[in-house]
Amino acid sequence: MATIIPIRNLLSVLKKRFLVTSSVTLSPPTLYSALLANKLAMRNLLSLMQKRFLSTPIPSAASALSLDSPSSGSSPPPSSSFTVQYLVNSCGLPLKFALKVSRNFHLHENNLQSFQSVFRCFQSHNIPSIRITKLIKRRPQILNYNVEDNLKPKLLLLVQNGIVGHHMFKVFVSNPVILSADLDSQIKPCFQFLKSVLGSDRNVVEAISRSSNLLTCDLKGCLQPNIDFLIKEGVPFDGIAGFLIRDATTVQHKHNSMVNAVDDLKNLGFDPKAPVFLEAVRVRIHMSESIWREKIEVMKSLGWSEEEIFSAFKRDPNFLKSPMEKIRVATDFFVNTLNLGRQIFSEDPEFFTLKTDKSCRMRYDAFQTFGVGEADRRGCED
Numbered sequence: 001m002a003t004i005i006p007i008r009n010l011l012s013v014l015k016k017r018f019l020v021t022s023s024v025t026l027s028p029p030t031l032y033s034a035l036l037a038n039k040l041a042m043r044n045l046l047s048l049m050q051k052r053f054l055s056t057p058i059p060s061a062a063s064a065l066s067l068d069s070p071s072s073g074s075s076p077p078p079s080s081s082f083t084v085q086y087l088v089n090s091c092g093l094p095l096k097f098a099l100k101v102s103r104n105f106h107l108h109e110n111n112l113q114s115f116q117s118v119f120r121c122f123q124s125h126n127i128p129s130i131r132i133t134k135l136i137k138r139r140p141q142i143l144n145y146n147v148e149d150n151l152k153p154k155l156l157l158l159v160q161n162g163i164v165g166h167h168m169f170k171v172f173v174s175n176p177v178i179l180s181a182d183l184d185s186q187i188k189p190c191f192q193f194l195k196s197v198l199g200s201d202r203n204v205v206e207a208i209s210r211s212s213n214l215l216t217c218d219l220k221g222c223l224q225p226n227i228d229f230l231i232k233e234g235v236p237f238d239g240i241a242g243f244l245i246r247d248a249t250t251v252q253h254k255h256n257s258m259v260n261a262v263d264d265l266k267n268l269g270f271d272p273k274a275p276v277f278l279e280a281v282r283v284r285i286h287m288s289e290s291i292w293r294e295k296i297e298v299m300k301s302l303g304w305s306e307e308e309i310f311s312a313f314k315r316d317p318n319f320l321k322s323p324m325e326k327i328r329v330a331t332d333f334f335v336n337t338l339n340l341g342r343q344i345f346s347e348d349p350e351f352f353t354l355k356t357d358k359s360c361r362m363r364y365d366a367f368q369t370f371g372v373g374e375a376d377r378r379g380c381e382d
Contacts, residue, residue: 298324
């Protein structure tokens with residue numbers, strides 16, 4: 001026979017569990033209305049009541065209160081209540097986030113020891129609880145990962161390669177896919193290849209810290225073929241290694257994109273051995289053909305010839321990264337307002353990277369206000 005509890009005790013539990021607000025009175029109709037307003041809270045309540053207060057199941061309670069419409073589907077599994085409680089109380093995650101996650105992700109109470117083992121595993125590698133919480137928020141599924149077969153071997157491999165403490169946390173939180181990637185077929189081969197290119201463990205740590213997806217990238221389809229191709233084209237090996245550390249994303253592009261970018265640059269007269277070549281590759285490979293052509297046409301409309309455009313590009317490839325509107329504004333200011341010739345851009349394309357409106361134009365207006373001569377005199381006196 002079910003044990004009946006006073007409504008006062010029930011209401012107290014509801015408030016502690018944040019299933020109703022503290023403003024709810026003891027009146028049964030008011031309590032009924034509050035529960036009816038929050039369907040998810042009521043489902044969690046049913047599970048809680050069954051565990052804490054009743055000795056028999058209460059299968060008809062939800063239907064009695066008509067909490068679900070005919071089209072709403074089945075109720076959440078019983079584990080959803082425990083999932084929310086564990087994520088909030090044990091992991092320190094916000095209630096709103098826990099409720100959202102529990103719709104598609106579930107923890108089972110009989111695996112409690114396994115969840116605690118995950119915490120201890122990360123703590124044993126000097127990752128504090130607050131960072132473990134951040135990692136769980138990034139990927140709650142890690143609570144269900146097997147510690148002995150999955151987590152420990154991966155953490156050990158990172159430690160053996162010099163990735164410890166803060167670096168380890170940074171790698172996981174930026175790319176939690178590592179924790180589900182296969183150790184032998186994915187992570188180890190990536191480490192081995194990076195060492196063959198970068199040489200020292202220190203360089204490998206720096207590269208992975210900057211771009212943790214190096215451990216989960218398409219090694220055989222993109223990264224390795226691209227580096228082999230750059231070497232074949234005559235790009236110095238040391239330059240490739242440094243570029244891999246600074247900008248691994250570029251080297252992980254699809255191989256045909258890398259080939260097309262290099263071919264385009266060679267057709268423009270770039271020398272693969274020149275230090276600026278890889279910077280030009282980075283700009284070109286991140287820009288679609290349509291955007292590339294559009295920028296060239298915009299500059300032509302401003303009076304530039306293709307020879308002038310590509311001459312500037314060879315000096316400083318980054319100037320073509322500038323948005324088209326910024327190119328228009330810079331050209332208008334320096335050519336039309338300051339009466340500088342376009343050749344100044346060819347000689348020093350960095351003008352395009354300046355903050356024309358927020359910096360250059362404000363200074364120009366100040367000079368006009370105080371007088372260029374006076375401004376120059378004060379500058380000399382300073």
